[in-house]
Amino acid sequence: MVSVVLPTYDERDGISELIGEIVAIARAAHLDFEVLVVDDGSPDGTAEHVREAFHAEPAVRVHVRRTERGLATAIWRGIVEARGDLVVIMDSDGNHDPALLPLMVRCAEEFDVVVGSRYVLGGGMLTSAFRYWASYAFNILIRVVLGLRIHDSLSGYLAFRRTLLDRLDAPRVFYGYGDYAVRLLYQVVRQRGRVLEIPTVYRFRKGGESKTRFFAYFWTYLASVFRLRLLGR
Ligand SMILES: Nc1nc2c(ncn2[C@@H]2O[C@H](COP(=O)(O)OP(=O)(O)O)[C@@H](O)[C@H]2O)c(=O)[nH]1
Numbered sequence: 001m002v003s004v005v006l007p008t009y010d011e012r013d014g015i016s017e018l019i020g021e022i023v024a025i026a027r028a029a030h031l032d033f034e035v036l037v038v039d040d041g042s043p044d045g046t047a048e049h050v051r052e053a054f055h056a057e058p059a060v061r062v063h064v065r066r067t068e069r070g071l072a073t074a075i076w077r078g079i080v081e082a083r084g085d086l087v088v089i090m091d092s093d094g095n096h097d098p099a100l101l102p103l104m105v106r107c108a109e110e111f112d113v114v115v116g117s118r119y120v121l122g123g124g125m126l127t128s129a130f131r132y133w134a135s136y137a138f139n140i141l142i143r144v145v146l147g148l149r150i151h152d153s154l155s156g157y158l159a160f161r162r163t164l165l166d167r168l169d170a171p172r173v174f175y176g177y178g179d180y181a182v183r184l185l186y187q188v189v190r191q192r193g194r195v196l197e198i199p200t201v202y203r204f205r206k207g208g209e210s211k212t213r214f215f216a217y218f219w220t221y222l223a224s225v226f227r228l229r230l231l232g233r
């Protein structure tokens with residue numbers, strides 16, 4: 001079974017359209033799947049909205065966190081709650097194209113982590129040229145400083161078997177924001193795990209607003225990369 005984990009914070013505007021797409025694509029590909037929304041008590045009522053819109057759809061579940069907040073710990077919660085042996089992590093705003101799901105799932109049987117990547121041939125980003133190039137540059141820094149041969153460590157569109165987590169030091173990976181993915185990939189590669197990048201083109205958000213505070217996160221991400229280099233965690 002595949003568990004598609006969707007962390008949400010104030011994503012009411014676009015979430016049901018995205019879940020509808022995921023369900024249609026997963027069904028067409030004959031996947032045994034569930035969609036697991038992990039919402040941090042969004043003030044816009046994302047969780048209630050999803051519950052209402054999909055009350056007749058048993059494949060869609062909502063987990064609400066009342067006390068904790070933050071992207072990486074929400075993802076960790078989703079992995080813990082997931083019923084599938086395979087986990088796919090996606091943005092809940094529509095940035096990540098669910099059309100890639102069946103291929104990612106198939107490839108995750110052969111590889112330890114499959115990344116939906118903007119920076120391999122065929123990949124890209126429709127949303128913002130600035131974000132595209134800034135993320136590109138930061139990925140080069142990650143490659144140089146950490147020696148990772150991965151083109152898009154910051155994509156956030158990931159598929160892996162849940163047993164992968166048995167080999168990882170989860171509390172030392174799942175904190176912070178999107179930088180958790182750098183820690184995850186770094187640990188996997190250090191353990192000689194195999195990573196596959198599949199090209200994907202980021203789409204526009206379906207609604208709501210981005211939570212990435214770009215300039216603030218830049219320093220956090222930078223600190224995370226050097227911390228990994230110097231301390232290995
Ligand atoms: N549960 C949870 N989800 C979050 C949090 N912050 C961001 N997200 C979700 O993480 C995903 C990535 O954030 P997004 O705003 O799309 O960032 P961007 O794609 O870099 O602009 C989205 O699905 C957000 O709803 C959080 O604190 N808690």
Ligand SMILES: [Mg+2]
Pocket residue numbers: 091092093095
């Ligand atoms: Mg997004």
